[in-house]
Amino acid sequence: MCGDTTRYAVTAAVIVALLACPAAAQETESPGSLFNTDRVNALLLMLAFCGAVLYFIRSSQRGKEMYIRPLPGLEAVEDGVGRATEMGRTVLFIPGTGDIDQAETFAGLAVLGKIAKITARYDTPLMVPCLYPMPLAAASEVVREAYTDAGKPDAFKPDMVRYMAGESFGFSAAVNGWMMREKPATNIFLGQFHAESLLMAETGNAAGAIQIAGTAQPEQLPFFIAACDYTLIGEELYAASAYLSKEPKYLGAVKAQDIFKITLTVLILAGALFTTFDAGWAETFRSWFEVH
């Protein structure tokens, strides 16, 4: 036990020393060292970012008002579910065609929870097809929890969340066929999408559904803009869950991201000005952000 404590103390001291003097550490670094000094800048940035997220979440939880600008696509979500309820048709939600290791899949699943609560409230049928097994398991848990939170655990049916194929074009063929047969009233595509985006969005359009899409894939966004009624562009997808839920943890995270963006903007502008006016320290300043 004492040995462990000593080892941790020594490791901590080494890390602090390396942080304090990265240049000296690089000279003595061995290939198998525990601490990669090349990534000190990423570590510091990560600590600053995580610190800001925690701070703003705490502030939001203490009751500090946090504004989030309106996102038209999300204002249409409740209307879309209402439309499906009136027509007695299904809401189709696809959390992307990325696996669970993609940030967009997390964002899609977070929004799915909010939408499932609305469909539970209105007793609107919900269909969530998934491409990969892990997002299937996660989506299933998210929907189940949403129905439980809405006070309707018995309304949750396991086949609301379905595995369809394991390959993106097979998946889109299956989803397209389902859309043409079942004619969902509202289609929501939020997550990571690839080449199948237009196939599904265009079919949904032909099936007469109101469509809301969002992804951070720049190659697919133009197709969603062309074929859908509302589109969340890039980072709007990540802000969607905060906008829909207004929960302190999400609002705090969005606020921290905004502060992070402002900080990066200031740093970029400073670096660009130093370079433009050929300031002596421009290269040194820039080197802080280089990765090796």
Add this chain to the structure above:
Amino acid sequence: MDPVTTLTALFTLAIYSFLYRDNPVYRFAEHVFAGLSAGYYSGLIFQSVLVQQLWQPLIGGKLWLIVPGILGVLTFARLSTKWSWLSRVALAFVIGANAGILLMQQLHGLVLPQVAETMINMGTIKGLLVVVGVISTLMYFYFSKPHKGALGVIANVGMWFIMISFGAHFGYTVMARVSLLIGRVQFLVIDWLHLVD
């Protein structure tokens, strides 16, 4: 005619028949396609993950792989109503680990290099466009204030940059899709029907 080529061509035409309307031929092809891909990937994952990355290293002495193996088994707990809560342990581990990995990946692989590469000379038109484009686009994605006044103007400039970028992406991707279509038509006309040498 080669029967495999003929079968492939018929399935291609069956999928294209959806362009007219949903029909039994498309439905048949859709079910075969979805079922085949599900089966193919199940077999692929069984071989490449369960056999090659779990079972073989495990019997080779890497006993710590029992931990991910158990986590994998826990995901099947959701099939039981009584034990379904256990599947959340595996899910929580996967999502938590991926979130941590992603954060560093994004910072180290995208954010830092892009910040460094944007610190360029603004004395040229290209340099000025890059810096103004990056900053105004970042400001478009600022959510904590309404887009009014100076922020509104900058965000509007950012929107223009985003739309121009989408136009370029659209053209590029359409070209790629057209080349996929050409590939299919070549397959039908040359490989299947032999209409062109």
